[in-house]
Amino acid sequence: MLAAIDFHALGRVVLASLVAGVGIPVLYSLAIFGVGKADEARRGGLNTAAAAYSALAIAALLVFGASVVLGVSVMLNKD
Amino acid sequence: MDDVVLWIVVGTALAFDFTNGFHDTANAVATSISTRAMPPRLAVGLAASLNFVGAFLSLAVAATIASGIVDANYITPSIVFAGLIGAIAWNLATWYFGLPSSSSHALIGGVVGSAFVAQGPKAVYGAGIVEKVIVPALVAPVLALIVCALAISLTYRIVGRRHPGPVTRGFRLGQLVSGSLFSLSHGTNDAQKTMGIIVLALVSNGNLSEGADVPTWVVLSAATAIALGTYVGGWRIIKTMGSRIIKMDPAQGFTAQTVGACVILSASHAGFPLSTTHVMTGGIMGAGAAKRLSAVRWGVAGNIAGAWVLTLPASAAVGGLTYAVVALFGAHQAGPMVVSILLLLLLTAAFVKRIATGRTLTAEG
Numbered sequence: 018m019l020a021a022i023d024f025h026a027l028g029r030v031v032l033a034s035l036v037a038g039v040g041i042p043v044l045y046s047l048a049i050f051g052v053g054k055a056d057e058a059r060r061g062g063l064n065t066a067a068a069a070y071s072a073l074a075i076a077a078l079l080v081f082g083a084s085v086v087l088g089v090s091v092m093l094n095k096d
Numbered sequence: 097m098d099d100v101v102l103w104i105v106v107g108t109a110l111a112f113d114f115t116n117g118f119h120d121t122a123n124a125v126a127t128s129i130s131t132r133a134m135p136p137r138l139a140v141g142l143a144a145s146l147n148f149v150g151a152f153l154s155l156a157v158a159a160t161i162a163s164g165i166v167d168a169n170y171i172t173p174s175i176v177f178a179g180l181i182g183a184i185a186w187n188l189a190t191w192y193f194g195l196p197s198s199s200s201h202a203l204i205g206g207v208v209g210s211a212f213v214a215q216g217p218k219a220v221y222g223a224g225i226v227e228k229v230i231v232p233a234l235v236a237p238v239l240a241l242i243v244c245a246l247a248i249s250l251t252y253r254i255v256g257r258r259h260p261g262p263v264t265r266g267f268r269l270g271q272l273v274s275g276s277l278f279s280l281s282h283g284t285n286d287a288q289k290t291m292g293i294i295v296l297a298l299v300s301n302g303n304l305s306e307g308a309d310v311p312t313w314v315v316l317s318a319a320t321a322i323a324l325g326t327y328v329g330g331w332r333i334i335k336t337m338g339s340r341i342i343k344m345d346p347a348q349g350f351t352a353q354t355v356g357a358c359v360i361l362s363a364s365h366a367g368f369p370l371s372t373t374h375v376m377t378g379g380i381m382g383a384g385a386a387k388r389l390s391a392v393r394w395g396v397a398g399n400i401a402g403a404w405v406l407t408l409p410a411s412a413a414v415g416g417l418t419y420a421v422v423a424l425f426g427a428h429q430a431g432p433m434v435v436s437i438l439l440l441l442l443l444t445a446a447f448v449k450r451i452a453t454g455r456t457l458t459a460e461g
Binding site: 022027037039041042091092093094 | 226227239240244248251262263273284351355359361363365367368
């Protein structure tokens with residue numbers, strides 16, 4: 018029975034699912050966190066902190082966007 | 097004359113594809129509708145469009161769905177026809193009870209049952225069933241549950257102390273992206289099943305050589321059928337997945353959809369077909385269980401798991417029974433024609449009865 022299982026493919030699925038499935042929601046959460054904190058800092062007159070949080074939000078959103086593009090490219094390039 | 101039977105098989109395969117889209121709409125839209133990220137009609141319209149596009153993007157799973165489970169040398173168009181009837185029957189039965197279940201496994205079960213009745217055990221590969229049905233059925237929900245539970249735990253740690261308003265709006269916006277990606281990945285995965293079964297029928301009828309490319313008309317018709325089914329929407333299952341397993345907030349909806357898309361895409365990329373239903377249901381349970389175990393209605397989850405266990409034997413039984421009836425009238429020609437006419441009459445009668453009583457098949461809510 019075990020011989021019928023493609024452990025190599027299964028391992029790839031588990032690893033990719035863990036990395037992308039945990040990583041992408043975390044990135045998006047960091048973007049939401051960054052936007053909220055940047056807004057608070059701006060209203061409190063803390064311009065440096067606002068810039069730092071904005072940079073965090075932008076970076077997280079960029080990586081999130083890149084991961085979506087990567088997902089679509091995976092669809093286009095299956096084994 | 098064999099071509100008449102072949103076209104009956106192709107028509108039945110497309111009917112199955114329609115029920116596949118109709119049955120699996122919930123996987124793509126239930127979380128978006130439940131968290132009010134999108135109005136219901138917009139959600140199903142977007143999902144249908146992306147399923148259509150997704151069907152054109154990859155043919156990898158089409159090459160693997162039928163091979164390795166049944167021996168193509170023993171398969172005839174009548175066997176494929178009876179198998180499809182088994183799968184359609186299971187999809188309609190589970191829709192009626194609002195239970196999400198795997199259309200892939202229903203299809204495999206139907207074909208296995210009809211092949212078994214027609215040709216005996218030599219036509220069925222037991223190892224193929226283990227590899228393509230049992231192992232994926234165990235892996236998909238558990239993997240999605242664990243990944244989603246981890247992801248939502250980290251998400252709550254990051255945004256848990258923020259003002260709820262902007263966080264909710266942010267995740268609803270994110271659901272537009274995650275829902276779209278999930279629908280697209282569903283199209284790349286599920287429309288391939290019908291393509292696979294039509295190709296199997298074409299090969300068994302001698303219209304196509306084994307290993308040949310999937311013809312364009314097969315891709316186009318399968319994409320259209322799954323998109324139409326998705327647009328019609330199986331609202332009973334949407335209700336189960338959107339609100340009966342857990343009461344979902346936008347962060348959970350976004351995470352479940354994103355994890356679902358990631359798992360399906362990873363599996364699809366590796367040519368290791370996983371059921372989108374198993375993945376999405378596991379993801380939703382994980383999103384609820386990470387908040388607190390009692391947030392998941394385990395009774396509903398148990399009913400769903402029961403349906404998953406029954407999918408293969410029940411669809412195999414209907415597939416086998418259908419083949420036995422087909423064989424009574426003549427397996428090569430008259431049988432599929434008689435059975436398809438009888439089923440069409442039955443469906444028409446059921447539809448007319450529902451219309452007459454003022455109910456539609458897909459009433460929202």
